Amino acid sequence: MSKADLSSPPIPEPLQCGRFKLTFERPLVMGILNVTPDSFSDGGKYAMRGDALRQAERMMLDGADIIDIGGESTRPGAPPVPLDEELERVIPLIEQLRGANVPLSVDTYKPEVMREALSAGADLINDIWGFRMPGAIDAVRDSACGLCVMHMLGEPQTMQLGEPAYVDVVSEVRRFLEERVATLQQAGIARARISVDPGFGFGKSVIEHNYALLADLPDTAPRAVPPYPILAGMSRKSMVGAVVGRPAAERVAGSVAAAVCAAERGAAILRVHDVPQTADALKVWAAMRDAANRGRARG
Numbered sequence: 056m057s058k059a060d061l062s063s064p065p066i067p068e069p070l071q072c073g074r075f076k077l078t079f080e081r082p083l084v085m086g087i088l089n090v091t092p093d094s095f096s097d098g099g100k101y102a103m104r105g106d107a108l109r110q111a112e113r114m115m116l117d118g119a120d121i122i123d124i125g126g127e128s129t130r131p132g133a134p135p136v137p138l139d140e141e142l143e144r145v146i147p148l149i150e151q152l153r154g155a156n157v158p159l160s161v162d163t164y165k166p167e168v169m170r171e172a173l174s175a176g177a178d179l180i181n182d183i184w185g186f187r188m189p190g191a192i193d194a195v196r197d198s199a200c201g202l203c204v205m206h207m208l209g210e211p212q213t214m215q216l217g218e219p220a221y222v223d224v225v226s227e228v229r230r231f232l233e234e235r236v237a238t239l240q241q242a243g244i245a246r247a248r249i250s251v252d253p254g255f256g257f258g259k260s261v262i263e264h265n266y267a268l269l270a271d272l273p274d275t276a277p278r279a280v281p282p283y284p285i286l287a288g289m290s291r292k293s294m295v296g297a298v299v300g301r302p303a304a305e306r307v308a309g310s311v312a313a314a315v316c317a318a319e320r321g322a323a324i325l326r327v328h329d330v331p332q333t334a335d336a337l338k339v340w341a342a343m344r345d346a347a348n349r350g351r352a353r354g
Contacts, residue, residue, distance in 0.1 A: 073178025118334030208258025
């Protein structure tokens with residue numbers, strides 16, 4: 056990428072997100088709140104509702120712009136969670152957090168959970184299946200919620216069992232997201248409600264595919280002016296662990312570096328476990344970007 060691209064990535068389309076309209080003069084930090092016993096990095100830490108509420112409050116104080124609530128682990132090999140169990144984990148938490156002045160995202164692919172979450176006050180649905188499940192589009196069509204459409208090759212139970220294969224991972228991810236975005240818009244969902252996610256770690260080889268997607272992040276999204284908001288979720292994942300050689304809980308610095316790389320390449324939303332560290336790093340990056348822009352303005 057050129058020097059201009061690194062210091063001044065194009066500003067994406069604003070995102071209609073339920074009660075909020077998100078703008079992207081800077082990348083937004085999405086704090087991960089897994090209320091599961093088995094998520095790969097923080098499983099069990101916030102399974103109790105009181106612990107989850109305290110963690111949400113901490114993340115908001117630390118600079119989270121969005122809280123992403125997940126009631127089912129989607130780590131490679133994770134078993135599905137029964138519908139009633141996922142609802143019990145997620146819905147009371149949304150109801151207790153909806154008074155906070157922050158968008159609430161729900162990480163789910165189940166249409167029933169989408170409907171109940173939106174009724175409870177959720178603002179964004181973050182779907183690893185890209186709204187391909189029967190009934191998913193109908194569940195979100197008539198609301199004002201934002202949508203995050205993710206690319207995944209295979210399914211969580213099997214996506215990393217073999218060696219994921221692509222001819223050109225960047226163009227194949229882009230074509231998939233273009234098809235899903237077109238399908239959503241044909242169903243009557245406004246472009247302003249749609250963001251996209253290349254799906255780091257979801258049916259991708261740990262190094263080759265994931266880092267190709269990061270390097271060419273703008274080219275993973277459907278081509279449009281202004282661009283669609285891109286969500287990048289790399290926090291503590293194996294793509295970081297394979298480079299730094301540390302277990303998930305010790306990948307903070309590597310994850311922050313990945314987030315800054317994504318910000319340089321125009322990511323609009325960064326989905327992270329480590330909110331204060333990421334927020335601080337982005338402030339430093341933004342100060343550098345602003346200084347570079349001032350320098351160019353002086354001639």
